[in-house]
Amino acid sequence: MAPPSVVGMEDRWSTEHILSLAPDQASYKAAGKLSGPAPWSEAGCGQGALWGLCKGSGSTPYRTVVELATPAYKCSCPSRKFPCKHALGLLLLWSGGPQAVADGAEPPGWVADWLKARRQDEQRRAARAEGVVADPAAARRRAEKRSARVAAGAQELRLRLADRVRHGLADQAPAAGGWEEVAARMVDAQAPGLASRVRELDSVPADDRLAEYALLHLLAGAYGRIGELPEPLAATVRTRVGFTTDTAELLAGPTVRDRWLVLGSRTVAPEGATEEHQLTTRRIWLRGAKTGRPALLLAFGRTGQAPDLALPTGRLLEAELAFHPGARPLRAALGTRYGAPEPGPAGQPAGLTPEEAVAGYGAAVADDPWLESWPTVLTGVVPVLGPDGWQLTDGRHSLPVRRGSVPEAALWRLAAVSAGHPVTLFGEYGYAGFAPVTAWGRDGRPTGIAQ
Secondary structure, three states, rough: OOOOOOOOHHHHOOOOHOOOOOOOOOHHHHHHHHHOOOOOOEEEEHHHHEEEEEOOOOOOOOOEEEEEEEEEEEEEOOOOOEHHHHHHHHHHHOOOOOOOOOOOOOOOHHHHHHHHHHHHHHHHHHHHHHHOOOOOHHHHHHHHHHHHEEEHHHHHHHHHHHHHHHHOOOOOOOOOOOHHHHHHHHHOOOOHHHHHHHHHHHHHOOOHHHHEEEEEEEEHHHOOOOOOHHHHHHHHHHHHHHOOOOOHHHHHHHEEEEEEEEEEEEEEEOOOOHHHHEEEEEEEEEEEOOOOEEEEEEEOOOOOOOOOOOOOOOEEEEHHHHHOOOOOOOEEEEEOOOOOOOOOOOOOOOOOOHHHHHHHHHHHHHHHHOOOOEEEEEEEEEEEEEEOOEEEOOOOOEEEOOOOOHHHHHHHHHHHOOOOOOOEEEEEEEEEEEEEEEEEOOOOOOEOOOO
């Protein structure tokens, strides 16, 4: 991995981006109290790192350091949250400019030691990954055994779906065991993707039930004849069924190097998750400046820990991406990065009209019938509230805003950014409508649409 570049004033993050790293609301609030210079001493920035000493309740200040390229954090405080309030407060102080934290400083010994240890750990992990030689014959036998189990599970699912249709869609009474029992059977068949889709069937509205049955029946049937499918479509089916590709394996294959524009990010927790077992997911959307390819990065974090990857919206990151195989490759793994994120191009990114967005999603669905949405930049649209809800219109065509994709208050803020003038919006467009993520107003600056 390339060493992080020296971070200058132009690379300082926005307050919005820094606070998006907070693992919870309490850390979000506490960081604001540590964003001024009063509790900090010996703060500095240099060689891709930010550090400082924060006065606490004890006699010894807390040592706090942030490696900015990843980012990664280290603090001597006893907090189990990651990043802690001290790391967030230091980032907020730094975001104020060189008058708050000067550039070009030489890291003190304790910072240099931590950075050196991180580099050594990365080298050891890379060496272990390269040195692991799997038994090809054993791996092939395991793959064949799992494939047979998944095929049997897919066939059983097709029969269950056909039985339910014959029973009558209007009958709301669940079959014996309900869909949860069928989902458990899919787990036993080592098909977690099928299990996840099956669990959702009990909550599908009656008007949409037949369509969901048909898509799931199509997926199960496609796996039954996967050997006959073109390889890109076969890869899509395997992914939808629940097969995964190891990140190290992806990065060992072909990669795409580009300067990737960060179009937006969103961090969500699954519905119904308890605070003790909450797994948050951060979705980061990119677009290649040269290739024009869209990409989606996923990062995960457990309770008290923010997802381990964060990229500021509107910045450019030169890096290599390895895309997961499929008919419409989108999800990618982040490989070698060539420096820290840089300021992106001034103004609004290029986008599509609503009419072109519909056509684009249609082309994507032709490749992947199970695709619910596709990343899309809309240009020249105005958000308006009508009798049927919020719409995005260019005066000729309109797209509905997907219900529940953002809070009502966020849509009113979007209307305020627009002030009746056309804006550029990034989000995901699909059959249920457009889910906005980032807006660019007349000043050309990106604004996140709050989740």
